[in-house]
Amino acid sequence: MQKQAQPERTLLLETRHLTRILPAIVPVTLVKDINFTVGEAEFVAITGPSGSGKSSLLYLLGLLDRPTEGEVFINGKETHTLDKTELAHMRLAKLGFVFQFHFLLPEFTALDNVMIPMQKLGKLSLAQQRKRSGDLLAALGLGDFLHRKPMQLSGGQRQRVAVARALANDPDLILADEPTGSLDSVATEQVFQTLRDIVDQQNTTVIAVTHDMDLADRMDRRIHLVDGMIDYDRTQMPTSSGS
Template sequence: MTAAVVEARGIGRVLPGPVPVTLVEGIDLSIGEGEFVAITGPSGSGKSSLLYLLGLLDRPTSGTVILEGRDTAEADAAELAALRLSKLGFVFQFHFLLPEFTVLGNVMIPMRKLGGSPEAELRTRAQALLEDLGLGDQAAKLPSQLSGGQRQRVAIARALANRPRVILADEPTGNLDTKSAQTVFDIFARLARETGTTVITVTHDEGLAAQTSRRVNLVDGRLVTPGVR
């Protein structure tokens, strides 16, 4: 077994309030390099919550998330942001592209934040990413001029901008037609296979989930499949 890229140790998340709500609890999960994992389960079972915890977008109220062997329990907000920037990439159900920026501009945002290379080089890399996802000729357009499937692919390109170790996708095909959805999943499968990128996606589409290399099933905030192999 390869070393775990993302590891959850007994994580739980409780929303505080007069009546505390448990989103997920007691989750042990270990995901290795190049795995393509589907998190499935009925609505409200805590799929997205788990994904946000694994993606360091939210903090667990118990347990800890270990990213590439680093325990993130003690990291402050800025350190988590830095990890998200360099190691993780998010794709959501909604594309969340900035409407004023071109397609290329959107893909370049994470690159520019990370910095370290001259602008021209970033531009070339972003263009190559778009070519790779079949959007080479759309680079100068605004997101509003693209179709839903194209926008979602731009969002994937943006998630891939800083060559992350893990892609986290939250219902990435939720707003797409079957054909576009299949394209997105093909891209994920290829990424996992060819570049060793770990892909974790939340979906409730059984057909798509069947195409992944591993399924993690959640019911009422608890894993019903073994999380650690």
């Protein structure tokens, strides 16, 4: 699960004039003229009031939606001209996703759910997939639950399985949309610490949309949106764990 530490932080993601407008009789602007860069091993919170464009921005960063204007660069590669097949491959190979609701397949075990992205990418043998899936789950404290189905797990455990699934293909960037929004305080802390460890121990970047200001204060940086635009983008000193 460990990634080799890099000697210095490198540029991972860049947006240039990123804009998303929904066509209608009266067009709706979801995000407007978003410009920022994110480096390796950053833990970034995206905050803002309801309707400010947080999830819309995350979907653009994750190549799940296409911008109306502007560009997203990942590892220096411009993504606007990629076709659907190329976008799907980049999402599988470079990005991991965690949502508010885990979206685990209920008929499959935790082990099998984590293997799904590996099967789609097709780089590892079945034996290698099983080993990596088991190693990821064990590293997240779920080594005794490999063969349990989602309904046999607690909410926090299910969300940690979803985190393991996001890590399956060793992504450079994990995008999380309200990953603790449906959890109680204990499970929220477990999932937050899991994401914190991913940043600190694996040099993986995590960008998380959150409405929880206590959690946002404990991340390394906050990008705050208002009316689809960046209100402020600041580096912050994270508070200590559990404070």
